[in-house]
Amino acid sequence: MTHAAPDAVTSSELLSVVASRELAARRTVFAGIGLPTLATELAHLTVAPDIEVVYESGVCGAHPARLPETIADAVLITGAEAVISMPMLFGCVLQGGHIDVGFLGAAQIDRWGNLNTSVIGDWDSPSVRLPGSGGGVEVMANSREVFVVMRRHHPRSFPAELDFCTTPGPDRALAEGIRPLGSGVTRVITELGIMAREGVGEELRLVAVQPGVTVEQVRAATGWELRVADTVDEVPPPTGAELRLLREDVDPDRVYLR
Amino acid sequence: MAPTDRTDKSMSMKAAIAAFVRDGATVCLEGFTHLIPTAAGHEIIRQGRRDLTVVRMTADIVVDQMIAAGCVTRLVSSFVGNSSAGSLGELRRRVESADPAPLAFEEYSHYGMICRYLAGAQRLPFYPLRSYGGSDLPSVNSDLRKVTSPYPGPDGGPEQIYVVPPVNPDVTIIHAQRADRRGNTQIWGLTGVQAEAVYAADKAIVVVEEIVDDEVIRSDPNRTLVPAHAVDAVVRCPRGAHPSFAQGYYDRDNAFYRAWSHISKDPQRLQDWLDEWVRGTADHAEYVDRLGEEFWARLAVGEALSEPVDYGRRL
Numbered sequence: 001m002t003h004a005a006p007d008a009v010t011s012s013e014l015l016s017v018v019a020s021r022e023l024a025a026r027r028t029v030f031a032g033i034g035l036p037t038l039a040t041e042l043a044h045l046t047v048a049p050d051i052e053v054v055y056e057s058g059v060c061g062a063h064p065a066r067l068p069e070t071i072a073d074a075v076l077i078t079g080a081e082a083v084i085s086m087p088m089l090f091g092c093v094l095q096g097g098h099i100d101v102g103f104l105g106a107a108q109i110d111r112w113g114n115l116n117t118s119v120i121g122d123w124d125s126p127s128v129r130l131p132g133s134g135g136g137v138e139v140m141a142n143s144r145e146v147f148v149v150m151r152r153h154h155p156r157s158f159p160a161e162l163d164f165c166t167t168p169g170p171d172r173a174l175a176e177g178i179r180p181l182g183s184g185v186t187r188v189i190t191e192l193g194i195m196a197r198e199g200v201g202e203e204l205r206l207v208a209v210q211p212g213v214t215v216e217q218v219r220a221a222t223g224w225e226l227r228v229a230d231t232v233d234e235v236p237p238p239t240g241a242e243l244r245l246l247r248e249d250v251d252p253d254r255v256y257l258r
Numbered sequence: 259m260a261p262t263d264r265t266d267k268s269m270s271m272k273a274a275i276a277a278f279v280r281d282g283a284t285v286c287l288e289g290f291t292h293l294i295p296t297a298a299g300h301e302i303i304r305q306g307r308r309d310l311t312v313v314r315m316t317a318d319i320v321v322d323q324m325i326a327a328g329c330v331t332r333l334v335s336s337f338v339g340n341s342s343a344g345s346l347g348e349l350r351r352r353v354e355s356a357d358p359a360p361l362a363f364e365e366y367s368h369y370g371m372i373c374r375y376l377a378g379a380q381r382l383p384f385y386p387l388r389s390y391g392g393s394d395l396p397s398v399n400s401d402l403r404k405v406t407s408p409y410p411g412p413d414g415g416p417e418q419i420y421v422v423p424p425v426n427p428d429v430t431i432i433h434a435q436r437a438d439r440r441g442n443t444q445i446w447g448l449t450g451v452q453a454e455a456v457y458a459a460d461k462a463i464v465v466v467e468e469i470v471d472d473e474v475i476r477s478d479p480n481r482t483l484v485p486a487h488a489v490d491a492v493v494r495c496p497r498g499a500h501p502s503f504a505q506g507y508y509d510r511d512n513a514f515y516r517a518w519s520h521i522s523k524d525p526q527r528l529q530d531w532l533d534e535w536v537r538g539t540a541d542h543a544e545y546v547d548r549l550g551e552e553f554w555a556r557l558a559v560g561e562a563l564s565e566p567v568d569y570g571r572r573l
Contacts, residue, residue, distance in 0.1 A: 072291030086451040090369040129353040131339030137367035168392030178391025
């Protein structure tokens with residue numbers, strides 16, 4: 001396998017490839033549209049051929065003829081293995097504990113993997129009103145682990161304190177006496193590197209940097225005193241094969257590959 | 259044998275909205291990306307309804323339009339965004355700067371909303387779910403409350419769990435592919451939470467692409483998601499879910515979702531849009547005509563028939 005020239009790889013391609021590798025040996029993934037779609041589709045062609053994607057719209061085992069543009073795209077339904085109702089999806093599939101990895105995004109994430117998708121500023125009179133939880137609260141509470149892909153790595157999106165905690169990780173839940181099912185966020189993938197966390201009681205630690213990025217750069221882009229693993233690996237750059245699959249098979253029309 | 263309701267409930271959109279949506283009412287519009295009852299929302303705007311509480315999991319374009327038209331004072335929702343295509347301009351102005359008027363917002367997560375429908379449909383006092391532990395949402399929504407389970411938890415000790423209250427809308431409006439005149443409603447593709455939302459409500463309006471003969475419905479009873487006994491009005495309104503889609507009938511208008519972020523960003527442009535496409539059309543048929551056949555041809559879908567099932571009959 002050949003390595004593509006790093007300057008030829010877009011940020012979306014890099015994040016999708018890195019996220020896809022993390023899906024090795026996982027069986028069920030709860031994924032939204034965008035980078036998670038690319039990552040899971042690529043994983044399906046590489047490290048996790050038997051992976052089943054469950055969409056928030058209720059589609060299980062989708063076999064889309066074209067890359068879906070939304071989580072409810074008609075192409076996901078035609079030819080799918082199952083389409084189930086919302087109470088079934090959220091009650092039985094998600095809360096019932098059938099999801100290995102949930103993909104989530106956020107405007108802000110803190111060192112424990114708690115997420116803000118509600119507001120920037122004060123909830124009552126926010127400077128920016130964001131869409132809110134969607135199913136994020138449930139994905140976090142009930143998936144075995146959660147991967148977060150953040151397009152921008154910046155102190156504003158990695159703050160010491162969230163403006164608002166929409167979606168709590170297990171540490172916050174336990175502090176309130178509620179037992180969560182899963183480990184919360186275990187991977188955060190950004191354009192600068194990968195942070196990891198095993199579960200309850202652990203902060204995110206920097207475990208790998210993207211090629212050409214220093215640990216200091218990641219520290220400076222993070223709004224809290226970032227813990228760093230004893231050994232920080234360099235993320236192997238996307239291979240020629242990974243990029244070819246992504247560009248030619250997964251997203252040839254470049255719907256998400258910006 | 260149970261008595262069969264033989265009432266023909268078919269009526270015009272105008273008559274159904276006039277009869278079942280009153281000022282100050284709690285109105286639920288459901289349809290998760292698929293089958294969004296847009297045409298019904300537009301008729302609510304045309305009739306100038308005021309002070310509505312709108313209940314909808316994914317408050318998207320039609321809700322932004324109803325807010326901009328001054329119909330809505332309170333919103334109960336778990337996602338206030340324009341899908342993945344951008345923002346809802348009017349909603350953001352109302353929430354961020356009370357411009358031109360404030361909007362009361364009750365924020366939930368998706369399963370919180372689903373459990374409210376489940377409790378409402380079953381007339382239960384509350385519904386438990388394994389969400390919200392450690393979230394800031396209960397601090398801004400006092401209806402998210404915690405109880406101690408009457409049964410021991412997995413470790414034998416007491417277990418705490420959050421609950422949500424029932425929602426019982428005055429009226430729930432859904433869009434579907436087809437129904438018979440009495441309201442037996444068939445939906446395929448994404449079925450969302452429509453059935454629960456209908457049963458939670460006092461009255462229900464079903465808007466359909468086609469009203470079909472009883473025999474069509476009875477040829478496939480498992481496809482009936484909402485039985486006639488739960489339905490008060492059946493409205494035939496082809497393409498009434500645009501810009502969302504109807505599986506097997508027409509595709510999603512992704513370009514309009516992207517355009518809405520720009521239209522709604524400018525309050526004057528938004529009002530001009532409503533003047534032209536909603537307040538300036540007599541009904542949805544005129545809206546459909548004005549878009550033109552060429553436009554609809556772009557949203558046309560090909561055929562993908564299911565293999566028929568054999569229900570069998572006693573010989």
